[in-house]
Amino acid sequence: MRLFGRSVECAALDEVIAGTRAGRSASLVLRGEAGVGKTTLLRYAESTCPGALWIGGVEAEARFPYAALHRLLIPLLAGRDRLPASQRAAVQVACGLTDGPPPDLYLVSLAALTLLAEAPRLVVVDDAQWLDRESLRALAFVARRLHAEGVVLLFGLRTEGLDQPDLLAGVEVRDITGLDREAAVALLAGVVDTRLDPALADQIAAATGGNPLALTDLGRELTADQLRGARPLPEPVPIGSRLEAHYSTRIRALPARTRTWLLLAAANAGGTDMQLIEAAHRLGTDLADAAPAETDRLVTGSPPATFRHPLVRSAVYNGATSADRRAVHEALAAVITGTAEADRRAWHLAAAADGPDEAVAAELERCADRAGARGGHTARHTFLSRAAELTPEPGTRAIRQVQAAAAALTAGAFARALLLLDAVDETGLPGPARGSALLTRAIAAVNAGVPTGPRDGAAICLAAAEAFGDDRDRARAAVIQAVEQMIGAEHLASVTEAEVAAAAAELAGTDLDGLLLAGYAAWITEGFERGVPALRRAVAAITDPATPDETLLARIVIGVNFCNLIWDDEPKQVILERAEMAARRTGALHALDLVHFLGAMTGAVLGRLADADRHDAAGQRLRRSIGLTADQELVWRHPELLTWRAPPGVRETVRPALEVFEMLHLGGMQAVTRLSLALLDIAEGDYASARELLGGVVEFGRPHRYAWALPDLVEAALRSGDRPTAMLAYADLVLTARASDAPRARGLLARCTALLAGVDEAEEHYRQAIEELAGTLGHGDLARAHLLYGEWLRRRRRRRDARGQLSLALAMFTEVRAEAFAERTRQELRALGDSVLVPVPPSDETALTPQETAVARLARDGGTNAEIAAHLFLSANTVDYHLRKVYRKLGVRSRRQLRQTLHD
Template identity: 40%
Template structure:
């Protein structure tokens, strides 16, 4: 620890904070040999009273999913029963303790966060993860997630890596550099046994950049003359290479048996002494012969087999002959238990294979299935890729290549996915295999960005799959339709897909939900809503309890049925259930799609607090997954609230981002939000421009919802033609649906284009029908429009009644612009109206996250449930609650309902 005062101080502060109940995260990084491991050892020695847990990334285990995470969590597995059931199941599945569907890695991460939080209740935890550059990707993603969410737990998470790993970017870091010149000179003096020329000493220190391991190792193997004259020092290699060369010189000086023992230890990732010696025995290596002359301090045997430095391991392995490496891996495979550790055995067998070998390829394929079951998609892809290389039969190679491409795609490696699809195309000997390859290629295109290429590719894949796998073909048709509807730019593609769906043979027996959805969506495009509604209504009944697996595969497309049939209650119930199912399954990559739909449905009810909670959850998911999402809910919410500055900025940003990314539904949603905003602000020309921009895109949902905005804006600016054209389109969409939502909106829009008793009757019908829905904002807008019409008809007394109702509703909901529009109308009737605003409450002091936690707790969620929603540990939730209680001057959860202002947090009953 020579010259490491600053670094030790950082470690000391980290340990001290954890002892006081805070969390700390530290990424220690620096070049090989610079002293990172020594600092970790110092941290462990300094953590008296804390429980120390350690894990080490191993190069040969980089393809084994959750290997490093398992090392870290093994001491805590007796606490699994204390976790929420979905979290416990996720960890048990990825650790191979139970069978089940592969969990989302983010659910695994939340489980680890809860596990560490629970374990730190009794005593502080110091979790040390060394050699992060060799940690498997699944473990890195999970621990990166955990590190970003530790706050109020007594947990220190210290990582050590040569360079900043991608999954740990942004964490607090401590860069370890070489020693200062004086300290470097002192260290060099301590290991040299002859007086060095001052210029040689200076050069050694300068060229090693004060790297402690380089200073310690470079003198080994050099003669006194070479050291003194400087002739044997430092060639043009990189510093790690020079250090490795120093180790190589020491390795070459060992006996053949000792070198073989080192190679076995280098190839065995766990560091199990028994396993190493059993493999050594198969190669004729015994302790007596291998250790007779010692290992020159390069390898030690204790509870675990450890090398002097990770560079020793790599030097040993890379310098060995290929034949020796294969022999060592074969010996390790033979002594690795087939039942207990089949995946490492398969990997050893693969490394031992010099030529294609079907039996090994089959073992790797089985390992891939196990990795997939644990949620290790990257590991599954790696196993399958190696399996393809070792496959003898071309047809089997094509099958495995398709599987490897699919696994690579789901692991996010699009380049590898394309490579293996090409291999599948080259060797496929059946149309079914070629069709499956085409399907994967279509998904690659769709995953690469929303564009017009994916829908026709998916259509072709579905058509090619029909003869061999009709179920898969139907799923593919639905995904193709959904992709075309989402892209919303190619009407011909959507029509072609819909016609192909119409041509599908009728299903055997009773139609399943997917059959009805396919038929209904096809009719929607080819024959119009009137023809599609009966089938879609039947589909909606069947979708009420469809299986989770189906929901995860194609539910994002099917849930749109509720919007098509104009049933607000069904729509809300559908999206609540879908979000709950997807959330419980831990499918966080799919969750934002469902949250967007749920958020829009919730905003329409006027429960802006719940909608804001959904926005916060979606933002938390996006931050956790790193997947950007279109802000559909936030767009509509800020527009309905009338927050012009915030809404206008979000609208402009969304149009730019979604347009550039090909997500034209995002562009449509932004223009719809703008139409709502400007209608509320009484800026009808702007509202009409935005609304008409939404209808120019071939999109099936939002382009219908924006039609009432056009009718309202067009009548206000005197463009009766535009208003009637929009009304005609709205009638085509809504009239076939005998729901209060559809008929109420239609009556309200017809009233705008009517006069006299007809208008009066239509306004009353709209108010009555919309009053029976959950759509409080639309109901209030019907009162507003009727009140405005009555005032223009000089029926001021009755106008005031409806305008007051509208104003009160808008204020209670939080629709500021519409409330001001209603207030101005009331003033025009001669009534004195004091502008109502919510008094500035103490809750304004709450941060957005604190508001979110307060709302969820007020709604009855427990700390673990709140933590699961917001990706926090229960202890962090409790820490936030203490701050919330202090700011609101309350002392219990029960007092939250009264402490949170009604206008801001919940609608009036």
């Protein structure tokens, strides 16, 4: 296949495709303006790879959920019985092969990945800008997860073609530009049938920017006089967006019956040839009328009519009058009679409507329900939006707009949801609809990154609860959401915790949500001592094995937060572990991402930094897979993990986040950042700075959300010479530790008691602290207890005892790479005259990556490649690839040897 001037691009495609023979995978987006040659390059790739799968986006199909993915997978669906059960069920519902609950997008995506990865192949998706959004999201997920399957996934994408550019975030992009002068002239010379003046050829090449489609069309249309340079070229030269106008001019010159035939063909995407012919007869045209368009090379073959370029189809449709378009859609709707095509018929009826039409709007609403049942939330919001436009009665129209906004929210189109709601007068809605609108707005604003979203979210949720009125279940859900919003915004919220607690108290009960609300209300209004039992009842309800997984995943933020408030580490681990298993089993990747975020934060707070690393690395991989951009990921960083590790420049990295979180009204993350910086200050001996940072979080006399920061404040205030502040913090710590009676709380209270005690009493409390903390998950707390005890012993000149405690502390800090505290401990040992070596980390050649570590652990614990693949959302081939690298790095040859070698 000969291509002018594309040797570099073809070589790049050859290299990518050659990797399939070595089992390597790749994904690539070819992006460029219309007519620049993307499809030609994709056809070149297809010609070098027999058995390639190819689909092209169809603009009229973009509103039907999973339509493109279904077309792509048709040759592979016969093997769906080999899929894990959850993936098989999801893809069957998505492709309309069976009925069932609406499938999760990422379960469908995983099924597609598994099916595509069964054999090396090339997969081509042209005109990706016209794919339905569910299919594009699924294929983008596949592209980001490909690794060692021997699969190459290529996309062709029109420049500025996506209304949501982030949908393909994380997939490599290669911009395709026009041909260089030499190649453009060569292409032009091959098109014209007469001698071409060199100067004129250069002029045409420059004027078209080397666009192959513009060169080809222009070369064939120029007169002999123009080719000789006797007459000027047409102005402006048809290129880029002007190409469509160029085709429109040619189409207007065709006979009226030919234009009608072309318009029918353009509007009939997804329809059958017989439907096209029947609709044509209704409009007084037939097959013979296609001939002039075929002679002009605008289409080939009728039927089916294949347009020379998508721009021709677009020019036909957009160049027609609105009356002609309505007539064509009305004719097509009339010939579509099958129940399986009810959605296409409804869409044609909607396009044929010249004003409000309740019957058509109601049919579109039924289409929306069918789309939602297949997991097509983008399609659902599209159908509902059009239904709202056609609804004559204002009240019903507003309700459908609210429903469309809720569907957009579920689809992840947060900005679109807000735009739909902005067009609604929420004050005029009936109570339940107003409540739904308010709740949708609150959640969409936070997820869309609206700076005021976290600030106002809880207040809007309370207003939603009030609007729901007697619908107690929906009102409860709204107040639960208000509680969750307060956890994020904290002191930067526009309402107080007391206002949220009052609403929670009114809706408290004995079921799970009722207990959550009762716990929050008691905690806020009745104080720490009386609030602890209520929170414990709520936590017990969440961790109850009878609580459904979907409920656990929906309430994980509140459950983990309640555990933090009362130092309950064991139930928190139960929540996180069970939630992780549930999210992996069901493919709920957004929920799994949240589990990893909370797990990393929990591990860092406890000083269990290996656990924090695992969750942080898994979360980063997952966010890349689901398409979060680098800017979006900034909110998911873990300052507490960074400050434990104390890499160079850590303060300059972390401190600016305080202002960012202030601007975004994320009070919870701002507080965590302050506590993280204080931890680093304590490790490095800057106690005055730590005291100031902690003082901005702790409220004396009312130990509240950050009671677990009180031990650090006691140490920072005492070591900076501010004993009165240390005593105030200690008094609150006594109250909270005794009310909680959690082992870690008791251990930290004993550690602080030792710091404040006299010489004769301190040692007993240090020993008590170490004994209590040794039985907890608080690895960092225990290591710091050994450090403080060792420092105390050294100052008492008990060198051998001090060396024992400090050596143990150093081993614990070094184990988790808590570098700031490790260095402080080394300085203490050096003061004893010890020579302390700094451990050298393993080289890249022998160290396992986080992904390899995850695969190795699961293999060690008996997982098969297929089970590991399902657990980590990979293909079995990629698991095998990672496992072979693990074996090589660890010097083992089997899973049995792996069990003997790999330890946590």
